[in-house]
Amino acid sequence: MKERAGHGRAEHAADRQRPPEVSHGSWGHAVVIGAGFTGLLTARVLAGRFDRVTVLERDELPSGPAHRSGLPQARHPHGLLARGALIVEDLFPGVRAELAAQGAPVFDFGAGFATRLPYGWAPRRSVGIEVQSFDLTDLEAVLRARVRALPGVRVRDGFVVEGLHLSADRRRTVGVTGHHRADPGHKPVRIEADLVVDAAGRRSRLPGWLAAAGLPAPRRLEVPSPLVYSSRMYELTDGQAPDWLVAFEMTLPPSVDRGGAAITVDGTRRLISLVAPAEELPPPRDDEALQRFAATLRSPHFAEVMARGRPVSPVYRCVVGGNHWLRYDRLRGCPDRLLVVGDAFCAFNPVYGQGLTVAALQARLLARLLATADGPSGLAHRFQRRAARIALVPWLTATAADGGWSSEPTGRPARMIRGFLDVVLRRLPDEPELYARFARVQNMVASPAVLLRPLLARPGRRGRRAARTRLSGPSRDR
Numbered sequence: 001m002k003e004r005a006g007h008g009r010a011e012h013a014a015d016r017q018r019p020p021e022v023s024h025g026s027w028g029h030a031v032v033i034g035a036g037f038t039g040l041l042t043a044r045v046l047a048g049r050f051d052r053v054t055v056l057e058r059d060e061l062p063s064g065p066a067h068r069s070g071l072p073q074a075r076h077p078h079g080l081l082a083r084g085a086l087i088v089e090d091l092f093p094g095v096r097a098e099l100a101a102q103g104a105p106v107f108d109f110g111a112g113f114a115t116r117l118p119y120g121w122a123p124r125r126s127v128g129i130e131v132q133s134f135d136l137t138d139l140e141a142v143l144r145a146r147v148r149a150l151p152g153v154r155v156r157d158g159f160v161v162e163g164l165h166l167s168a169d170r171r172r173t174v175g176v177t178g179h180h181r182a183d184p185g186h187k188p189v190r191i192e193a194d195l196v197v198d199a200a201g202r203r204s205r206l207p208g209w210l211a212a213a214g215l216p217a218p219r220r221l222e223v224p225s226p227l228v229y230s231s232r233m234y235e236l237t238d239g240q241a242p243d244w245l246v247a248f249e250m251t252l253p254p255s256v257d258r259g260g261a262a263i264t265v266d267g268t269r270r271l272i273s274l275v276a277p278a279e280e281l282p283p284p285r286d287d288e289a290l291q292r293f294a295a296t297l298r299s300p301h302f303a304e305v306m307a308r309g310r311p312v313s314p315v316y317r318c319v320v321g322g323n324h325w326l327r328y329d330r331l332r333g334c335p336d337r338l339l340v341v342g343d344a345f346c347a348f349n350p351v352y353g354q355g356l357t358v359a360a361l362q363a364r365l366l367a368r369l370l371a372t373a374d375g376p377s378g379l380a381h382r383f384q385r386r387a388a389r390i391a392l393v394p395w396l397t398a399t400a401a402d403g404g405w406s407s408e409p410t411g412r413p414a415r416m417i418r419g420f421l422d423v424v425l426r427r428l429p430d431e432p433e434l435y436a437r438f439a440r441v442q443n444m445v446a447s448p449a450v451l452l453r454p455l456l457a458r459p460g461r462r463g464r465r466a467a468r469t470r471l472s473g474p475s476r477d478r
């Protein structure tokens with residue numbers, strides 16, 4: 001098969017097409033449910049078209065970076081893939097520099113990551129892809145401040161959305177209902193809107209609201225994963241910085257069922273997450289057992305930081321459950337002027353680090369559709385169909401890999417993707433050029449097709465010997 005030359009570059013250029021500028025507003029009022037990452041990006045894009053944009057958030061929002069109950073995942077390491085970072089920077093120029101000024105390092109993905117793959121270490125050399133590591137609360141605080149400063153945009157926190165308001169024939173969304181948390185009587189409040197966007201995350205209640213209105217709910221695809229996450233922030237005060245900025249140990253079910261991620265948040269802090277099926281991961285309060293668990297990983301970096309560092313947070317445990325996709329893109333009878341974005345639409349097993357970037361791609365898609373549409377009518381259907389295309393490759397890769405957790409036979413496409421991934425993974429430790437391509441695919445700046453040419457070429461003698469020794473399965477360092 002022929003490789004599409006320059007695929008990654010073409011997509012980069014497309015990402016740089018800015019959304020319509022703020023002065024073009026004329027479509028009335030848009031409401032966004034949820035002020036998470038997706039809601040904030042969506043508000044930025046809508047501000048180019050609507051006179052007013054209101055973001056409704058159930059939490060009381062902090063003025064700076066801080067944890068809140070609606071964002072439990074912020075206790076855990078987050079990586080924004082290069083493609084997502086490009087889009088964020090285009091929507092909010094200067095965000096990377098702002099985070100860097102707070103200590104969030106910018107570095108080359110190949111040189112800065114110490115990645116333990118299932119069959120050996122990833123080559124530690126530059127791959128020409130810049131990434132940044134940060135605490136999710138820092139990113140959100142910066143984005144929130146930017147969105148709050150946009151003309152015509154209002155972020156109303158402490159407001160819980162409880163339902164949709166529909167036209168008499170139920171074919172169009174005309175607003176939402178909800179209540180202020182500060183109101184002890186929870187008096188219902190109705191907010192009229194010309195467009196409603198659900199960015200309420202994994203806990204979106206939209207299917208129930210549709211059902212309550214007598215409308216069909218979307219089909220829910222679900223591919224479970226037993227992985228849970230135990231995360232803790234450490235401070236390294238001995239003045240010796242590790243030689244990595246991110247340490248990552250990849251899981252590959254069923255043979256490699258435990259792993260971890262450690263990210264540099266600033267000059268001294270490292271946020272570490274240990275990942276395994278629930279029954280294998282020790283309880284959060286058992287420090288010694290967590291240390292012992294970290295010592296069983298093939299990468300020594302997690303145990304090292306835990307031994308050398310000073311814990312500056314409790315251990316937070318998170319059970320995600322895996323991947324789900326609510327097929328709004330296939331839902332007949334879904335009211336118009338209602339969009340579903342981010343985790344509310346399609347959520348991935350976090351070990352693959354795709355959620356933020358897929359949400360950013362959806363924001364970019366929305367910006368493009370807004371630029372050519374002449375009103376909010378009909379937008380929802382077009383958006384949802386094309387957002388499904390964005391979700392498809394990340395969904396197939398995540399769910400094919402997670403199919404390895406299931407004892408049931410998986411479908412042929414999933415088996416083929418898993419087989420392909422396994423072939424690639426076996427060769428990566430010894431083939432830096434292949435790893436550079438893999439890094440581009442992983443960061444969504446190139447299509448998986450760029451892996452085909454080097455894979456079809458015969459590996460060098462060293463690569464063949466290494467691959468033979470790995471036929472027995474994933475290796476352990478000790």
Ligand SMILES: Cc1cc2nc3c(=O)[nH]c(=O)nc-3n(C[C@H](O)[C@H](O)[C@H](O)COP(=O)(O)OP(=O)(O)OC[C@H]3O[C@@H](n4cnc5c(N)ncnc54)[C@H](O)[C@@H]3O)c2cc1C
Nearest residue numbers: 034036037038058070078079161201342343350353355356
């Ligand atoms: C442990 C873990 C690690 C992860 N690591 C990564 C990673 O490395 N890279 C990556 O790309 N992704 C990662 N993810 C996924 C990523 O966190 C999500 O994809 C992303 O945060 C989704 O953003 P969102 O805005 O769609 O949803 P959310 O962040 O969940 O935001 C939804 C918002 O809506 C609000 N809300 C909900 N209901 C209502 C209501 N009725 N009324 C008003 N407001 C409401 C909530 O309070 C919240 O603020 C990880 C997830 C987890 C759990």
